[in-house]
Amino acid sequence: MCNLANARASALGVLPGVSAQEAAQVAAGEFPEALFLPILPQRGPGADPVGRTAGILSSISSDFSTSVVPSGWQIARTAGIDMQRAQNFLRQDQDAMEEHAQNFAGVFTCSVVGPISWRASVEAASGEKLIRDRGAVSEVTHVLTEGIRGHLALIARIFPHAKLSVVLEEPDAVAACNGAIPTASGLNTYVNVDRAQILGSWEPLIHMAVACGASFGVALAHSDELFTQALMGAGATVFLGSGSSSFLGEQLEARNAVYWQVKPEWSPRKNARDIAQRIMSLGFELSATTGSLVVVPTTESVSQSWFAARSAITAVREVVDLLNDEDRLLGE
Numbered sequence: 001m002c003n004l005a006n007a008r009a010s011a012l013g014v015l016p017g018v019s020a021q022e023a024a025q026v027a028a029g030e031f032p033e034a035l036f037l038p039i040l041p042q043r044g045p046g047a048d049p050v051g052r053t054a055g056i057l058s059s060i061s062s063d064f065s066t067s068v069v070p071s072g073w074q075i076a077r078t079a080g081i082d083m084q085r086a087q088n089f090l091r092q093d094q095d096a097m098e099e100h101a102q103n104f105a106g107v108f109t110c111s112v113v114g115p116i117s118w119r120a121s122v123e124a125a126s127g128e129k130l131i132r133d134r135g136a137v138s139e140v141t142h143v144l145t146e147g148i149r150g151h152l153a154l155i156a157r158i159f160p161h162a163k164l165s166v167v168l169e170e171p172d173a174v175a176a177c178n179g180a181i182p183t184a185s186g187l188n189t190y191v192n193v194d195r196a197q198i199l200g201s202w203e204p205l206i207h208m209a210v211a212c213g214a215s216f217g218v219a220l221a222h223s224d225e226l227f228t229q230a231l232m233g234a235g236a237t238v239f240l241g242s243g244s245s246s247f248l249g250e251q252l253e254a255r256n257a258v259y260w261q262v263k264p265e266w267s268p269r270k271n272a273r274d275i276a277q278r279i280m281s282l283g284f285e286l287s288a289t290t291g292s293l294v295v296v297p298t299t300e301s302v303s304q305s306w307f308a309a310r311s312a313i314t315a316v317r318e319v320v321d322l323l324n325d326e327d328r329l330l331g332e
Contacts, residue, residue: 010034046086055086268318
């Protein structure tokens with residue numbers, strides 16, 4: 001772990017464009033201390049987050065092969081061209097990153113769509129989302145756990161000196177818990193998924209990550225204090241978009257990694273001062289904070305074009321530079 005004086009810039013995966021080589025070159029150049037495997041949705045089906053996770057699942061079990069239909073992703077009987085594309089894209093991204101980030105020894109973050117949000121995004125043959133099938137929870141979790149285990153092992157072989165981190169993207173978890181996932185018709189919503197069932201689907205993934213020597217976090221679209229507390233109790237960190245002060249204090253006290261998403265509508269100075277003020281309001285000295293702060297842009301700000309992405313990356317790096325220079329940050 002590092003202290004706040006060594007705050008680092010990174011991103012969670014999604015970048016614009018269609019070139020694995022370009023994305024790897026930019027990521028390795030801009031984020032030399034906190035890398036990730038780029039996800040390039042503009043390449044088409046299989047290169048998006050849901051498609052990438054489907055490729056990981058289908059590499060373990062053909063029961064989770066999916067194909068593209070007009071409404072999105074749907075479970076398929078056999079692994080077809082869409083799964084081949086997803087797996088080929090993943091290999092291309094891994095090869096490109098290995099080429100451009102040789103001897104990397106920082107934090108390497110692997111982002112995947114979590115079991116709740118994946119089931120909320122993929123249809124059964126009936127056209128209804130898998131979130132409706134309560135029996136699929138444990139099977140999806142088991143297969144995803146094994147798929148991520150293999151993915152981490154590969155990244156560890158490519159970058160043997162890197163510290164691995166898994167971020168589970170769960171933008172639909174809170175909505176699923178609240179019964180707010182719309183049905184195929186859009187006229188109704190699916191019955192809420194029990195909170196204990198959601199947490200139970202994450203626990204095997206947390207245990208697997210810990211056993212592999214990796215840290216583990218969950219990225220929620222909306223803050224949820226009960227999820228946060230339960231995840232911390234299970235040994236996970238939680239991605240900070242707007243996390244509570246109590247959670248932030250506990251993370252810093254435990255020297256856990258704290259991922260902080262900047263607000264794109266704010267200037268770098270305003271973002272940096274907001275982070276600093278929240279930390280100091282909890283009684284921590286900015287220069288002596290023992291948490292490992294990783295500052296990231298929003299997915300929306302880096303996914304549309306390279307012009308927008310470079311602007312967002314520059315802003316994140318400016319935030320990190322300010323946090324690493326307390327006199328400059330607080331003295332002006």
